[in-house]
Amino acid sequence: MALLEVEGLVKHFVAERSLFGRALAHVKAVDGVSFSLEAGKTLALVGESGCGKSTVSRLVLRLIEPDAGTVRFDGRDLLSLDASGLRAFRREAQIIFQDPYASLNPRMTVGQILTEPLVLHDLVPPARRAERVAELLRLVGLEPRLARRYPHEFSGGQRQRIAIARALAVEPKLIICDEPVSALDVSIRSQILNLLRELQDRLGLAYIFVSHDLAVVKHIADHVAVMNLGQIVETAEADALFAAPRHPYSRALLSAIPVPKPRAKSSRIVLQGEIPSALNPPAGCRFHTRCPYVVERCRSEMPRLVPDGIGHATACHRTSELPSSAAIVPMDGGFSPVLEKLVAAFSGGPEAARGGGVSSLGADPA
Amino acid sequence: MSASPLIEISDLRIRFHGDDGRVTHAVDSVDLSVANGATLGLVGESGCGKSVTSLAIMGLLPKQSAEISGAIRFDGFDLLTTPDQTLRDLRGNRLAMIFQEPMTSLNPSLTIGDQIIETILRHRGGSRKSARDRAIELLRRVHIPSPERRIDEYPHKLSGGMRQRVMIAMALACDPRLLIADEPTTALDVTLQAQILELMRELKAASGAAIILITHDLGVVAEVCDEVAVMYAGQIVERAPVDELFSAPQHPYTVGLLGSIPRLDHRAEQLATIEGMVPNMAQPPAGCRFAARCPFVLDACTKAPPPLIEVSAGHLSRCIRAPLELLVA
Numbered sequence: 001m002a003l004l005e006v007e008g009l010v011k012h013f014v015a016e017r018s019l020f021g022r023a024l025a026h027v028k029a030v031d032g033v034s035f036s037l038e039a040g041k042t043l044a045l046v047g048e049s050g051c052g053k054s055t056v057s058r059l060v061l062r063l064i065e066p067d068a069g070t071v072r073f074d075g076r077d078l079l080s081l082d083a084s085g086l087r088a089f090r091r092e093a094q095i096i097f098q099d100p101y102a103s104l105n106p107r108m109t110v111g112q113i114l115t116e117p118l119v120l121h122d123l124v125p126p127a128r129r130a131e132r133v134a135e136l137l138r139l140v141g142l143e144p145r146l147a148r149r150y151p152h153e154f155s156g157g158q159r160q161r162i163a164i165a166r167a168l169a170v171e172p173k174l175i176i177c178d179e180p181v182s183a184l185d186v187s188i189r190s191q192i193l194n195l196l197r198e199l200q201d202r203l204g205l206a207y208i209f210v211s212h213d214l215a216v217v218k219h220i221a222d223h224v225a226v227m228n229l230g231q232i233v234e235t236a237e238a239d240a241l242f243a244a245p246r247h248p249y250s251r252a253l254l255s256a257i258p259v260p261k262p263r264a265k266s267s268r269i270v271l272q273g274e275i276p277s278a279l280n281p282p283a284g285c286r287f288h289t290r291c292p293y294v295v296e297r298c299r300s301e302m303p304r305l306v307p308d309g310i311g312h313a314t315a316c317h318r319t320s321e322l323p324s325s326a327a328i329v330p331m332d333g334g335f336s337p338v339l340e341k342l343v344a345a346f347s348g349g350p351e352a353a354r355g356g357g358v359s360s361l362g363a364d365p366a
Numbered sequence: 367m368s369a370s371p372l373i374e375i376s377d378l379r380i381r382f383h384g385d386d387g388r389v390t391h392a393v394d395s396v397d398l399s400v401a402n403g404a405t406l407g408l409v410g411e412s413g414c415g416k417s418v419t420s421l422a423i424m425g426l427l428p429k430q431s432a433e434i435s436g437a438i439r440f441d442g443f444d445l446l447t448t449p450d451q452t453l454r455d456l457r458g459n460r461l462a463m464i465f466q467e468p469m470t471s472l473n474p475s476l477t478i479g480d481q482i483i484e485t486i487l488r489h490r491g492g493s494r495k496s497a498r499d500r501a502i503e504l505l506r507r508v509h510i511p512s513p514e515r516r517i518d519e520y521p522h523k524l525s526g527g528m529r530q531r532v533m534i535a536m537a538l539a540c541d542p543r544l545l546i547a548d549e550p551t552t553a554l555d556v557t558l559q560a561q562i563l564e565l566m567r568e569l570k571a572a573s574g575a576a577i578i579l580i581t582h583d584l585g586v587v588a589e590v591c592d593e594v595a596v597m598y599a600g601q602i603v604e605r606a607p608v609d610e611l612f613s614a615p616q617h618p619y620t621v622g623l624l625g626s627i628p629r630l631d632h633r634a635e636q637l638a639t640i641e642g643m644v645p646n647m648a649q650p651p652a653g654c655r656f657a658a659r660c661p662f663v664l665d666a667c668t669k670a671p672p673p674l675i676e677v678s679a680g681h682l683s684r685c686i687r688a689p690l691e692l693l694v695a
Binding site for chain 1: 621624
């Protein structure tokens with residue numbers, strides 16, 4: 001049985017009200033989203049700003065209430081939980097946010113931040129709490145003595161580690177990662193990605209990973225759901241999706257990834273036109289205004305997400321007629337042979353590098 | 367010897383004097399040049415000095431707190447000694463800049479047309495009518511649909527991608543010789559990023575302007591730059607033609623950066639990481655600034671600052687262990 005099953009999730013926000021409070025316009029942020037997630041796996045939600053990926057992640061935690069649909073977590077119906085049931089659920093599902101500067105209370109020490117969930121859920125007797133805090137800090141690669149410090153004394157990457165430690169304090173089964181590395185520098189980003197992966201292996205965590213960085217998604221996700229204007233247009237195993245995206249929107253999205261290889265062969269599809277507003281999404285297929293393969297049927301009839309029987313589902317009327325997409329995702333060719341060795345030596349530390357037994361000294365600076 | 371470069375920066379040093387008396391060495395002995403029609407990528411992480419360098423070129427650093435030395439030669443001027451009045455004639459005219467955040471760099475209380483027309487009238491003069499025609503033409507060039515109508519809209523009515531196009535249109539208003547783009551696509555979705563990069567390539571081909579592109583995204587660099595300068599802790603640590611930088615980097619920091627980005631064609635269990643932290647720039651280390659985080663460090667690295675040496679033609683590295691391929695041969 002899947003850890004998380006989401007069925008027909010709908011959330012419309014009221015965008016405008018009349019003088020008497022009657023709703024005049026709705027933003028259809030999430031409009032009929034279904035997916036499931038196995039324990040210990042990672043599902044990535046990808047799409048452009050405003051496609052509803054963050055709203056979905058908040059609906060799954062019941063941080064906001066859906067208008068329709070069901071969310072089942074470990075067999076329980078989340079939407080029927082009362083306050084105490086919901087509190088118990090929050091022990092099993094946590095969230096980390098993009099901005100580690102805004103998501104930690106600046107007036108609390110790291111020790112207090114990490115002790116709070118232990119107290120709230122009465123997880124650890126008072127005498128053992130300091131010990132547990134130290135353990136959590138070690139788990140995310142920070143020294144236990146740092147528990148006395150305040151968030152402002154840490155760098156962005158370290159703060160994200162603290163946010164992860166706080167999420168881990170309650171021993172959850174699911175962590176929602178909402179753009180967890182977008183605000184971080186490249187070298188720090190790789191540390192956090194490595195940490196998330198290591199924790200998943202050790203603790204059997206499931207992740208919902210919300211990101212607009214597709215290379216990161218390819219690296220971390222088992223499954224990917226591509227969203228456009230509140231709907232999932234394609235869902236597949238990450239490897240299958242990146243090998244051959246089917247939906248025209250996924251094709252455009254994946255073909256646009258800038259790859260770290262000069263003169264990479266590219267069959268980029270540059271979408272023309274603007275992203276339509278979720279306030280008034282187009283009739284029929286919501287992608288039809290920007291789709292290079294649009295036909296008359298797309299303008300009137302909304303395509304359903306049709307599974308192919310081997311784990312790949314696409315919501316497009318023309319799935320079977322579209323040209324092959326095998327070469328659409330740009331190739332970065334991996335590392336050059338020299339770079340491959342250098343990166344290995346870089347990660348292996350001083351010993352690996354000195355093993356070469358080469359001494360090369362440049363001219364002494366004046 | 368090729369023709370003289372469009373812009374040549376030599377021995378640029380920038381120090382900031384803080385209110386508390388502390389001095390931060392933001393940029394240290396930076397040498398750079400960009401030829402006409404070329405695109406230089408300036409790469410590095412937060413705080414490495416890449417944006418400060420670009421602000422120095424534009425003459426936008428605060429005079430009270432920033433102490434600048436060296437020379438920035440552009441089009442017959444030394445920008446560091448040019449009087450403010452002349453600098454104002456150059457900025458927005460032959461020198462233009464686009465910023466990361468198009469929302470905060472457009473004036474919310476003026477229409478986009480007014481903002482573009484203001485630039486044209488300031489530098490080119492002429493009638494308001496002809497300036498307006500040119501503004502419409504510019505909006506069309508950056509692919510804004512129905513520019514005759516859009517020109518009278520306020521910035522808040524436009525999406526992020528549109529605003530960035532308006533910024534580009536404004537930067538191009540007087541056909542600049544040099545365009546500095548500071549993280550122009552960082553705030554944008556990947557589909558819009560593709561559109562903007564395409565647009566920049568198209569405009570460069572049409573106008574022959576030189577571009578300095580400041581970014582932390584190595585994918586973007588690979589896509590649009592001819593040459594790359596990697597900055598770390600206020601210094602250029604490596605400078606190379608783009609192909610060489612990505613296939614055979616000569617500074618350990620560049621190796622770490624390239625190893626830490628996830629690849630599409632290569633599923634690594636672990637990404638490379640750069641351990642440790644950037645040095646405190648109030649007291650930069652005596653030797654190599656990367657030494658404390660470098661796995662290839664030798665004793666000599668911490669003793670004296672390494673010079674920028676030419677490893678192969680046009681490929682410079684500030685590392686005494688270069689050429690690095692000898693370390694893994």
